[in-house]
Amino acid sequence: MTLTELRYIVALAQEKNFSRAAERCSVSQPTLSVAIARLEDELGVQLFERGKGFVSPSLVGARVVEQAQLALEEAEKVRQIAQRGRDQLDGTLRLGVIHTIGPYLLPQLIHSLKAVAPNMPLAIEENMTANLADMLRDNDIDVAILALPFDLPGVLTRPLYDEVFKVVVPLGHRWENLPAIPPEEVAGDEVLLLKAGNCFRDQVLGACPQVSSPETDIRLGHSIGTIRCMVASGLGVSVLPEGALQHPYSNDMIRVIPFVPPEPSRRVALAWRNCFVRPKAIDALLAAVRGLDSPAYRLLV
Amino acid sequence: MTLTELRYIVALAQEKNFSRAAERCSVSQPTLSVAIARLEDELGVQLFERGKGFVSPSLVGARVVEQAQLALEEAEKVRQIAQRGRDQLDGTLRLGVIHTIGPYLLPQLIHSLKAVAPNMPLAIEENMTANLADMLRDNDIDVAILALPFDLPGVLTRPLYDEVFKVVVPLGHRWENLPAIPPEEVAGDEVLLLKAGNCFRDQVLGACPQVSSPETDIRLGHSIGTIRCMVASGLGVSVLPEGALQHPYSNDMIRVIPFVPPEPSRRVALAWRNCFVRPKAIDALLAAVRGLDSPAYRLLV
DNA sequence: GGCTACCATAGGGAACCCCTATAGATCATG
């Protein structure tokens, strides 16, 4: 039983004439004759009554033809779904992003992406790098935005931008009016950090080696927002990525002070499986990043 | 796009592995590989992401596979419907019958048919011979029970039984106590007849040539039941087929008198298109007639 | 670096599908 045969019997049931049905199907009359005879043989039922001057579906034939029509419609829907899905920029893209980027980059990125791919909504998964790696591997997300270095077999990366780190201190802090701070000055147990597992925590520790790893949770924040509040409340100082310090996040209660050059920074990149079937979606994301208009991000694309 | 290809993508989506999917479909791995590549090419969409150690449907692929499953199910139903329809004795048989036979034969026939073909209900069309002929030709009915002669191109007939005619007179009629009546005695304008178009009317006129064709409707009955009542009420005499005079129809108000031999009679037959696809249904009807147990019908089968 | 697992590609052979030509059957017509 083939879809072609089903098309044949439907046409014959409608035309009630082999020659016309064949013409409608763009085949010769014998082709249709043989195909229908073959199908009848396969099904073990005579589907049509052939009389002189008329062809008419039998009792079974009528039911079979009706069902054949349904089957053909369903098959046609397959084609339609594929047709609609041909546009790689149509349909949800599953994006993973780390906690220290998501809330600050995505509002702008999504805005920019709308211009490039208006029909590609993002399903956003905010998580830590290690979990995003798993999700990429398991095909739970399509792409991820995270900080380099990031190496995973079968996964490609492309740098998006560099983002420098800034020192943040409470109002009235002794550094409040310094024009810049050398990294080694940021030291001791006064520095608030993210909890373990956040890659940005490790990047800060790398940039400021004098910072001691805290022994209690008191100096550990769950998120950059928490850290910011803790700094504002005078608990200590911290180091934050520039993106987290831009509009619309208020810096009224804190002072943002640059490091002395070379300013420490992190490189943010896009990551995706090399076999991902929607390369144009990657391109659209890159274009969206290119369309960002924020001094906090030093674009590499 | 073929049903086979749809089966392939469904299997691949389930197995997530070309080799296993191929095995499940009983084809070689390259066959499945090529078929899926071909389908992807035809649809213009990549349906699967091929990674090392995993195969996973793409966004479109997942939807296509889902729809493919629906299409396959509908196609399978075609097969099931055909399978169920293989029994020619399963499903309604459209039976036409003339007015002068239907009400008298069918109750017994249906009872007898139940034993032969319990799953073949009859859709009964009671009409006059000419109309039944049209319906047979137009495939509005499958078979007909009517009186011979009956010739129609492409239609076969088979005699079922002979049915003799009887004279019916009202109680107190001058013939009431005659043992038999010669046909030529039945004459003049005292004889009640069916309206024009009923074949039985013509058969009576053929058997009793002395009967004058009435000029007014006063002596014309719409049905045998009407005629019987008219006779009972004393309006005249008539000639009726023996089947219409048997149990459970009451003959209390009339006298039934045989003709002198050779009794006039009619030959009742089964008629069907020679291309009718359910010959076993014909056989079942013949068997049902054979199973009749009524002295009114002199079986020929 | 070799091994393993897995999918893609190549090439040959068989099956299938469709074609044209023609036969066969029935009905209408002269």
Next chain:
DNA sequence: CATGATCTATAGGGGTTCCCTATGGTAGCC
């Protein structure tokens, strides 16, 4: 009654498609 018209079935050939085995290519793993 022969003839023609109409319609479906059959025959035989040709081209495509499908599927096979064998092999290549690539990534991951020990």
